[in-house]
Amino acid sequence: MAPNHGRRLFLFDIDGTLVDTGGAGLRALRQALPDAFPRLAEGHMPELDLAGSTDSGLVMEVFQACGVPDTPENRDRYFAAYLRHLRANLAVAGESARLLPGVVTLLTALSASGNSAHSTGLLTGNIKEGAAIKVEHFAIASHFAFGAYGDDHHDRDELGPIARDRAGRRFGASIDIARSVVIGDTPKDIRCGKALGARTLGVATGRFSAAELRDFGADTVFETLEETNSVLRALEVTA
């Protein structure tokens, strides 16, 4: 029997990894601008590189480009408008917003085999409430007992340790970070997994190809999460 090194974590990114909102998220970021700050129009929105970014990092960029002072009040106003639009956009998105292939089967298998051996959480640039809206919309919220979010820090590399510490408190157990896995669709997910000292699994269901994710140093790469048994093997989980 292998020695017990503590609980392993599987930390999932949301957009491009678990779900594709069909642009509902980006539209909400744009729509929130004139809603929160009536002197501004959607056209004032700068070009944003969403892939792997955090919402608070994006807001810093938006505020700077639009000359909005970065105060807690302005952030609250902007994010409140964003959440309203995100909810509304998802409500009318229909099939353009979808779960990515294999996600439900994989999450179900991980939940069923978890117990004290491993736990599944979120490691996402979405602010906490935005993340909740997305995972609830797609009925996968129950699979995630903890998480770290874009309103915890603007630098994604800082989110891994936050997720680790929350899991430690949540489960009252030691966490085996070296055998934990960060799962995501962008080079920033891979970088953040390495910053945490975890393993990394890249999935090419976002903007980056499998080859690109491999080049960025992902330990394992899949085209999709559809081949459940292969993914579980890569995660060293016995189904």
Ligand SMILES: [Mg+2]
């Ligand atoms: Mg992503």
